[in-house]
Amino acid sequence: MSKQMSHLDNNPSTPGKFKMEKSAYAHNRLRWHSSLAKLTFWSFMFMGMILIFFFRSPSSNPLPQDPSRRSLRTYNWGGPAWEKRVRSSARIRSRHGISVLVTGAAGFVGTHVSAALKRRGDGVLGLDNFNDYYDPSLKRARQAFLERSGVFIVEGDINDSALLRKLFEVVAFTHVMHLAAQAGVRYAMENPGSYVHSNIAGFVSLLEICKSANPQPAIVWASSSSVYGLNSKVPFSEKDRTDQPASLYAATKKAGEEIAHTYNHIYGLSLTGLRFFTVYGPWGRPDMAYFFFTRDILKGKSIPIFEAANHGTVARDFTYIDDIVKGCLGALDTSEKSTGSGGKKKGAAQLRVYNLGNTWPVPVSDLVSILERLLKVNAKRKVMKLPRNGDVPFTHANISLAKRELGYKPTTDLQSGLKKFVRWYLSYYSGGKKAAG
Numbered sequence: 167m168s169k170q171m172s173h174l175d176n177n178p179s180t181p182g183k184f185k186m187e188k189s190a191y192a193h194n195r196l197r198w199h200s201s202l203a204k205l206t207f208w209s210f211m212f213m214g215m216i217l218i219f220f221f222r223s224p225s226s227n228p229l230p231q232d233p234s235r236r237s238l239r240t241y242n243w244g245g246p247a248w249e250k251r252v253r254s255s256a257r258i259r260s261r262h263g264i265s266v267l268v269t270g271a272a273g274f275v276g277t278h279v280s281a282a283l284k285r286r287g288d289g290v291l292g293l294d295n296f297n298d299y300y301d302p303s304l305k306r307a308r309q310a311f312l313e314r315s316g317v318f319i320v321e322g323d324i325n326d327s328a329l330l331r332k333l334f335e336v337v338a339f340t341h342v343m344h345l346a347a348q349a350g351v352r353y354a355m356e357n358p359g360s361y362v363h364s365n366i367a368g369f370v371s372l373l374e375i376c377k378s379a380n381p382q383p384a385i386v387w388a389s390s391s392s393v394y395g396l397n398s399k400v401p402f403s404e405k406d407r408t409d410q411p412a413s414l415y416a417a418t419k420k421a422g423e424e425i426a427h428t429y430n431h432i433y434g435l436s437l438t439g440l441r442f443f444t445v446y447g448p449w450g451r452p453d454m455a456y457f458f459f460t461r462d463i464l465k466g467k468s469i470p471i472f473e474a475a476n477h478g479t480v481a482r483d484f485t486y487i488d489d490i491v492k493g494c495l496g497a498l499d500t501s502e503k504s505t506g507s508g509g510k511k512k513g514a515a516q517l518r519v520y521n522l523g524n525t526w527p528v529p530v531s532d533l534v535s536i537l538e539r540l541l542k543v544n545a546k547r548k549v550m551k552l553p554r555n556g557d558v559p560f561t562h563a564n565i566s567l568a569k570r571e572l573g574y575k576p577t578t579d580l581q582s583g584l585k586k587f588v589r590w591y592l593s594y595y596s597g598g599k600k601a602a603g
């Protein structure tokens with residue numbers, strides 16, 4: 167046994183019980199005190215260093231559980247191989263093609279628009295932050311689908327000015343199709359910050375880069391039918407009032423329209439806003455009613471069907487994705503060039519806004535009946551009062567302007583569109599995820 171061990175063994179459990187020689191005892195006590203002081207000193211030093219490191223570190227706990235901050239995470243981009251992929255994806259492959267930066271390319275509308283542009287030989291580069299507002303694996307599946315068509319999606323946030331600047335250094339985009347946004351009317355009450363972050367700050371960040379680019383691109387971007395808010399004049403026409411938004415989502419989209427006006431006025435940016443009316447279809451958004459109704463009907467879960475005051479019908483002008491894509495391409499193709507360059511306006515530029523709807527509002531209860539027939543399952547309907555969380559009782563688009571100026575002509579009714587959605591849904595969620603496109 168070592169000396170140390172015997173010393174430990176000799177340690178009294180109760181002071182005073184053990185009799186020690188006086189001088190040795192005093193010497194030991196002195197040694198013990200000085201070791202304790204050293205230990206305390208070094209412990210404090212160590213704790214201090216940890217605290218300094220913790221507070222100075224830039225990535226100290228970026229609150230990943232806070233959804234409004236989820237897109238602030240850092241992404242890897244840059245380098246020769248990355249630039250080569252960016253260039254190749256954005257390369258125009260047809261005679262009169264355009265080169266488009268599509269923001270929100272892993273989103274529902276973004277995926278379809280990117281694929282359509284690529285199919286006709288345009289250069290397409292995607293940008294998406296792959297946030298977790300809904301199942302990111304669906305966004306990854308869309309990314310894989312686009313990759314097979316030759317579209318590269320850069321992972322990054324529209325608030326990252328350095329990344330945007332880099333993209334414009336590598337590619338002289340002729341157009342930007344801006345679809346990145348925080349979507350969803352009801353979620354705005356849960357996470358208001360994410361709407362400000364993406365739909366206002368993100369939009370401004372993108373426009374700042376576009377205004378300084380040389381050449382400046384023409385921009386087409388997604389506004390929303392929700393800007394009509396409490397407007398009761400039907401069908402909604404672009405001339406109608408849009409100063410009564412019923413949700414923060416709607417307010418941020420309306421703010422986007424005003425911001426577009428400012429950048430057009432000061433910098434000569436060509437800007438076209440598209441007011442989408444409840445877009446649905448294959449590869450859709452799981453937070454939307456037609457999507458989660460399908461899931462829950464199949465699971466045998468009850469589905470909440472909203473009704474307006476006095477048992478009034480709630481209805482939407484549901485618009486099929488392929489029609490929306492045609493509207494987006496029509497808007498890109500009729501966009502005039504921005505007039506400024508390097509942040510200076512040289513003349514008046516185009517500023518437009520269009521409704522892209524179906525012009526055929528359908529009650530939500532009819533949507534459920536169509537799904538029941540297609541799925542061959544009866545829904546457990548739970549009729550409830552329209553919650554006071556931003557929903558409006560109905561939407562109905564007047565599309566004359568888009569018809570005249572963009573050649574927009576929707577051709578898919580809800581029954582046919584949902585049939586295609588259900589076919590995709592069953593194939594995607596029964597394991598055919600790759601083939602579902």
Ligand SMILES: O=C(O)[C@H]1O[C@H](OP(=O)(O)OP(=O)(O)OC[C@H]2O[C@@H](n3ccc(=O)[nH]c3=O)[C@H](O)[C@@H]2O)[C@H](O)[C@@H](O)[C@H]1O
Binds near residue numbers: 389442455456482530
């Ligand atoms: O046009 C737009 O600009 C917006 O369209 C979409 O919003 P909405 O038209 O509200 O779609 P969606 O949620 O599918 O509800 C559909 C219907 O089901 C009703 N609804 C909804 C949920 C529910 O539990 N029960 C129910 O009856 C509900 O009352 C409604 O009548 C986009 O999500 C939005 O991002 C934006 O793009």
